[in-house]
Amino acid sequence: DIQMTQSPSSLSASVGDRVTITCRASQDINNFLVWFQQKPGKAPKSLIYAASSLQGGVPSKFSVSGSGTDFTLTISSLQPEDFATYYCQQYSNYPLTFGGGTRVEIK
């Protein structure tokens, strides 16, 4: 099974900050990576797929870099609506696996 490791597990940031979340796969996932945002009590929402393609309606302040096994999600200017938990997921091989999540909190 492919292990997905996210870091950090949580972070505190202020409105306007630039935030970076890292996701590492235990083997090459051929850029078959999705990033999700989840707010408390809500279902996850897909932000980015195929490692770098934005889902429709997702603002360009979200961006991704990396390939192979190491990926980074960046939020360029954190806004109040961005405080949430973020997950990465690989869809290269079954079983599909998620990272442990990164909780972005207000400082």
Add this chain to the structure above:
Amino acid sequence: EVQLVESGGGLGQPGGSLRLSCAASGFNFSSYEMNWVRQAPGKGLEWVSYISSSGGNIYYADSVKGRFTSSRDNAKNSLYLQMNSLRVEDTAVYYCVRDAGVLLPFDYWGQGTLVIVSS
């Protein structure tokens, strides 16, 4: 508008069974692959099962293999998860998730249904 509505959650006994349903609308259900994903209270996301658009290919997480069965009825625009031999660790919110394959994976999620396994 794409809608996925799960139902069938509730309280189940250890060793017992529950059947979850997911009613799909707003898209051509028979053209899409589907998944079940769960989330234990306060925990992260765990993929449970995948079923191809025709139902001919089904995959499971090791944690549920041999106990859970995914199926679909394209005529009824519905997805199902038969959960047998329930364990306390199956307690979670279960989400039904649409999947357009590598082109647009996991693009729509239902609101989830809560399963609690307890004696």
